[in-house]
Structures are given as structure tokens and as C-alpha cells.
Amino acid sequence: MEKDLSSAIQRVLAGEIEAFEEIVETCQGAVYSLALRLLGDCEEAKDVAQEVFIRAFRNLSFYNPQKPFFRWLLTITYNTSMDWLRRRSRELKAVKEVSNLARGQSQKHDFNGVEVEELLEKLEQTDRAILILKYWYGLTCSEIGEIVGMEEGAVKVRLYRARLRLAEELRKEGWLL
């Protein structure tokens, strides 16, 4: 998943700012996606993504090359998104209607990716982040723990509860007996 950015990082630390563009180009999709899925708003996700890259640029000299750069960036993304939500001082709940799910009740159709996203929005942010990082970013529980600031055991417990919560939502919509 990670392109080797070590040479770009070295060039940025040496003062070659154009090398940072390569880092932004490679990682902006992952950063923006995570921010958007946590915040649920495109404008805010763009602002957060921008802030993430600025923070990364400022603290690049503190980055430990022994650890994957992508994971370090995701940690900043997660923390920045949570800070943003705290500043907003309200929990983001699902804004989207469930009518998209309901429209399938009268006719048979398969679940689709949009509906999965809508279901995830009903979860609490940390649970949502853990599920997204686990299933869509392919990280292990230990790696997720480093990003969200929890022990591996705590991540497993949250993952278990998040899955159950999602199952509950599926049951409410009639997709699970």
C-alpha cells in the first residue's frame, strides 16, 4: 500500500520543498478519505487534510524513519479530525436519511457500498475509525492501536462492539434476522 517515500522525505528535510509535493500526491487520497469518513463534511475534510499535511511538514524532523510514514500520517489525520470534532463540540451522527436503505425493502436488491457508508455513520467516531482502518486500510489491531492511541486489547474490544453495533443497525433495517 505504501510507496517508498523515504527519499522524498530526505529531500524535504534537506530543504527541497518540491519533494513534499510527491508526498502530498501519494497520500492525499488516504488522508482525505479518512477525514471525510470521520467528519462527514467535504469542506471540513479538506480543511483537516490541509492541516494534516502542514503539521506533517512542520514535524517532519521528528518523524521516526523506523516506522511507516503512512501510519504516522494516519495518526495525525485521526488526531486532527478528533480535535476538529471537539472544537465543533458535538458528535457527528448520520445525517443521511435511511430512505436509501428503505427503498430496497419493496424490491430485492443487493446491499451496496453507499449503504455500508451510511450504516457506518451511525457509529461513534472511534468505532467508525477502527472499522474503517481495519477493513478499508487493511491495518492490524496493533497498528490501529498506535493510530488511535489505545492498547491492542482495547482495540479488539472496540472492534467487537462496533461489529455488534453494526449488526444491530442491520437488524433494524431488516437485513439481519
Next chain:
Amino acid sequence: MAALISCQEAIYEMQEALEGSPSPELYQHLCFCESCLTLWRALEATHSLLQKYPQPFITPPPALKAEVMRASKKEMGRRKILRAVAAPILISSAGAFLTFVLYKMAFMFWNLLPAAGIVLRLTLRWLWLCKELVGLL
């Protein structure tokens, strides 16, 4: 027949099973425990759903990269100014402070010179007396 695992152990096994394959102990427990079976079905359903619909990365707006690079260049410029202006100020401040400390220490030392002389004389006399006593012995 081996003893059945407890429901708590079964829950742990379920989570491990989602990453790999279910253990025989879990299967055995599920044959006899309706509530754990319901739980397992729920976990399996959500696990399959999330695996079936992996979401790709969303393409950010084109302006994001341009704004990040603009902000980074501004940050770089700010650092250069800080280095050019702040460094000489810091060095000269540190030098002035060091000079002041050395001056104060020299002044204190000068005041203490007579007392230091007395202490030195007394110490030498004591050492001479010890030498004489050792010599007598």
C-alpha cells in the same frame, strides 16, 4: 468428549475465527449455545459485509494539493526568516548572559580571597603538625 468452552471463551474464539478459521471448540460450543450462535451470525454478517464492500480512497478536491504546497512554502519562508533574525539575537543574548555570570563570579572570588588565604594557611599548618607527630611516633 472434551469439555465445552464457556461463553466468554467462545466470544474470544469468535473474534479470532473472523481473522482465520473457526476452531473446533467454537463449533462445538455453537452447537449447544443458542445465544452465542446468534452472536456469531451477527459478527459474521458484519464482517462479510465490510469485506465485500471495501471502499476506495475518495479523490480529494484538486485545490487541496495547491493549497498545501502554498502553505508549506509559506512555512519554509517563515523558518528562514526566523533563522536569519533569531539566531544572531539568541547568540548575542547568550554571550551577554555568560559575560555577566563570569563577572559576578570573579567579583565574589575576589572578595573571598583573604578568607581563602587563611583557610589555606591553617590547612598547611595542620598538615605540618601531623607530619611532626608521625615523625615523633
